[in-house]
Amino acid sequence: MIQHSIRICWGxxxxxxxxxxxxxxxxxxxxxxxxxxxxxxxxxxQLRPADLSDVVISDVYTSRHNGLTHVYFIQRxxxxxxxNAIAGIHLDAEGRVRHxxxxxxxxxxxxxxxxxxxxxxxxxxxxxxxHLDLDASALPRKISQRxxxxxxxxxxxxxxSEIEVRLVYQPMPDGSLRLAWDMPFDLKxxxxxxxxxxxxxxxxxxxxxxxxxxxxxxxxxxIPAWPDGACDPVHPNxxxxxxxxxxxxxxxxxxxxxxPAPVESPIHGPRQIVVNPADSIASPFGWHDTNGNTGxxxxxxRGNNVHAYLDLNDLDASSGDEPDGGPDLLFDFPYDDExxxxxxxxxxxxxxxxxxxxxxxLAYRYGFDEPAGNFxxxxxxxxxxxxxxxxxxxxxGSGTNNANFATPPDxxxxxxxxxxxxxxxxxxxxxxxxxxxxxxxxxxxxxFGPSVNATPVTAQAAIALDGTSNANLVCETxxxxxxxxxxxxxxxxxxxxxxxxxxxxxxAGAVGVIICNFEExxxxxxxxxxxxxxxxxxxxxxxxxCRRIKAALINDVEVEISLVQPNTTGPERIDGDFxxxxxxxxxxxxxxxxxxxxxxxAGCLFNDEQMGEGWSDFFTLVTTxxxxxxxAKPRGIGNYAIRAGVDGGGIRRYPYSTDPAVNPQVYxxxxxxxxxxxxxxxxxxxxxxxxxPPGGPSGFDERLI
Numbered sequence: 001m002i003q004h005s006i007r008i009c010w011g012x013x014x015x016x017x018x019x020x021x022x023x024x025x026x027x028x029x030x031x032x033x034x035x036x037x038x039x040x041x042x043x044x045x046q047l048r049p050a051d052l053s054d055v056v057i058s059d060v061y062t063s064r065h066n067g068l069t070h071v072y073f074i075q076r077x078x079x080x081x082x083x084n085a086i087a088g089i090h091l092d093a094e095g096r097v098r099h100x101x102x103x104x105x106x107x108x109x110x111x112x113x114x115x116x117x118x119x120x121x122x123x124x125x126x127x128x129x130x131h132l133d134l135d136a137s138a139l140p141r142k143i144s145q146r147x148x149x150x151x152x153x154x155x156x157x158x159x160x161s162e163i164e165v166r167l168v169y170q171p172m173p174d175g176s177l178r179l180a181w182d183m184p185f186d187l188k189x190x191x192x193x194x195x196x197x198x199x200x201x202x203x204x205x206x207x208x209x210x211x212x213x214x215x216x217x218x219x220x221x222x223i224p225a226w227p228d229g230a231c232d233p234v235h236p237n238x239x240x241x242x243x244x245x246x247x248x249x250x251x252x253x254x255x256x257x258x259x260p261a262p263v264e265s266p267i268h269g270p271r272q273i274v275v276n277p278a279d280s281i282a283s284p285f286g287w288h289d290t291n292g293n294t295g296x297x298x299x300x301x302r303g304n305n306v307h308a309y310l311d312l313n314d315l316d317a318s319s320g321d322e323p324d325g326g327p328d329l330l331f332d333f334p335y336d337d338e339x340x341x342x343x344x345x346x347x348x349x350x351x352x353x354x355x356x357x358x359x360x361x362l363a364y365r366y367g368f369d370e371p372a373g374n375f376x377x378x379x380x381x382x383x384x385x386x387x388x389x390x391x392x393x394x395x396x397g398s399g400t401n402n403a404n405f406a407t408p409p410d411x412x413x414x415x416x417x418x419x420x421x422x423x424x425x426x427x428x429x430x431x432x433x434x435x436x437x438x439x440x441x442x443x444x445x446x447x448f449g450p451s452v453n454a455t456p457v458t459a460q461a462a463i464a465l466d467g468t469s470n471a472n473l474v475c476e477t478x479x480x481x482x483x484x485x486x487x488x489x490x491x492x493x494x495x496x497x498x499x500x501x502x503x504x505x506x507x508a509g510a511v512g513v514i515i516c517n518f519e520e521x522x523x524x525x526x527x528x529x530x531x532x533x534x535x536x537x538x539x540x541x542x543x544x545x546c547r548r549i550k551a552a553l554i555n556d557v558e559v560e561i562s563l564v565q566p567n568t569t570g571p572e573r574i575d576g577d578f579x580x581x582x583x584x585x586x587x588x589x590x591x592x593x594x595x596x597x598x599x600x601x602a603g604c605l606f607n608d609e610q611m612g613e614g615w616s617d618f619f620t621l622v623t624t625x626x627x628x629x630x631x632a633k634p635r636g637i638g639n640y641a642i643r644a645g646v647d648g649g650g651i652r653r654y655p656y657s658t659d660p661a662v663n664p665q666v667y668x669x670x671x672x673x674x675x676x677x678x679x680x681x682x683x684x685x686x687x688x689x690x691x692x693p694p695g696g697p698s699g700f701d702e703r704l705i
Contacts, residue, residue, distance in 0.1 A: 030095060038089070071089045193415070274354075341574075370383045388408075440648070514563075
């Protein structure tokens with residue numbers, strides 16, 4: 001019997017050895033195929049053999065959900081990497097190249113300025129510290145070094161994490177490649193996590209990129225319906241496309257009282273009890289495990305994928321006061337629409353923990369897994385680098401009306417900072433009805449006439465017209481007095497002074513004026529001394545907001561508007577931790593930064609044409625789409641946080657919609673707008689119905705990667 005068992009064990013070991021050998025052989029074949037493809041593209045890419053003589057593979061992994069293997073190469077010269085000179089070769093299971101991208105340099109020997117540094121790594125670090133206004137004399141202790149090109153230091157007084165300093169070549173605007181010391185600084189007194197290049201001969205700061213993406217939510221697509229019954233509110237991870245394996249719960253017994261996806265926020269649906277929401281493939285031991293054995297290591301809001309905690313004092317660390325679910329992992333804490341954020345902190349941290357885990361599990365099924373560089377402390381032996389669960393900081397004390405996400409390379413934790421939102425004094429227009437456009441709107445206020453704070457007005461809206469060919473400019477006497485009298489008059493910017501327009505509308509009996517900008521933005525409006533100062537308030541709306549109001553009026557729908565400071569009868573502040581859309585957006589930055597260029601290269605999305613903000617908005621939309629939604633339905637981003645109502649226009653220039661009357665943007669609208677949001681907005685609105693065919697979200701996986 002013992003001999004029989006031994007034979008079985010040896011058979012299992014032999015089978016395992018053969019399987020691993022085949023995997024290794026296949027991986028080697030893929031690498032050779034990818035290298036051969038690079039060589040075959042030299043003429044097409046206008047490269048010379050010498051330009052490819054020192055390329056190395058930085059990342060290679062196979063997506064389990066679709067079988068594609070992704071091979072990323074880094075171009076080097078004299079053994080030093082060229083910063084962000086990356087080629088990505090993507091092959092199917094048969095070894096056929098399906099897609100390839102590259103940003104290699106030609107004529108390397110003519111571009112480089114040196115092969116050895118004149119400045120030591122320590123001196124370069126001190127130059128970087130001085131550039132960042134740190135104490136340059138507080139040099140951290142060196143931990144280790146590899147040869148003369150890579151050094152590792154403690155973070156010391158400069159950085160929360162260790163600092164690895166390595167020689168690279170920095171591409172310059174003139175096409176040259178300058179030898180530089182590359183290093184990260186994860187600042188202790190700031191959310192900033194810098195990637196820096198210091199000239200290795202002069203100490204000059206050549207380039208700096210911030211791993212922390214500030215989304216500027218507070219400054220100022222087609223979303224198909226999921227199949228009926230696709231999202232069970234008790235098990236909100238229970239839908240997946242046919243391209244992914246069927247979902248199953250991890251059954252760790254955890255229970256959370258939250259706003260479950262696809263509920264976007266408290267204004268979009270009810271809070272519910274969810275039981276065992278962890279997906280058994282993405283989080284096989286539940287959301288509170290870290291050691292890979294049955295049973296949670298934490299009963300607080302911490303686990304393998306995320307550690308969520310309050311950071312009221314901007315310490316960027318837990319104070320040890322996380323919500324505790326006890327041995328039953330029951331996270332049920334008080335929430336009320338009228339509470340201030342400080343009155344429901346446990347509920348907020350629980351919501352942040354839940355949504356981070358939800359997005360982790362969802363993205364896992366579509367390719368963002370351990371080999372792809374996802375965020376996990378323990379990768380359970382499945383590849384990639386661990387020890388990088390997200391630190392999610394609720395009610396962060398470093399700011400308001402915003403959120404941010406820091407994405408260092410695989411193996412270092414991402415950091416999400418969620419803020420509370422204050423009442424915004426520039427949201428001076430409230431549409432009370434109809435409900436489909438109800439909400440508060442950002443407005444610019446005139447320097448002339450009374451302020452809306454001094455003279456709040458509520459009335460029906462009307463389009464004012466004069467007798468000219470540009471009738472809605474109202475630079476002449478209003479001709480439809482019967483429609484305008486006692487109403488808030490809408491008229492267009494242009495043709496004459498703002499104050500003249502307001503005076504003409506008041507003469508026709510208007511009780512307030514909304515001037516419609518011809519641009520996506522609002523401005524203040526100055527008066528002119530020679531015109532009589534109107535006694536009614538005047539504000540300006542951006543073009544897309546006015547279009548929505550005018551569309552209702554043209555269709556004979558009554559629109560009631562209040563010109564008034566925002567309603568403060570509810571809570572003074574709104575907690576962004578309850579806005580699942582913002583959480584998904586921030587998490588999306590972590591996904592896109594690690595999938596673009598490979599998990600070890602998180603610095604690819606810093607140029608003016610990158611789509612990162614749009615990709616993150618897509619994650620907001622796809623995680624919060626409700627059954628029955630179609631592409632034409634306007635979808636605003638951040639409506640809860642800005643108190644805009646369910647159907648508000650959100651914080652982008654236009655709400656997302658396939659209806660050109662709602663969102664008319666085309667790619668030409670990017671010109672002159674600058675980064676980061678406008679290019680991404682247009683991308684997110686443009687794809688339309690091709691994301692999913694009728695019947696469900698199949699095909700999403702290929703576009704995600």
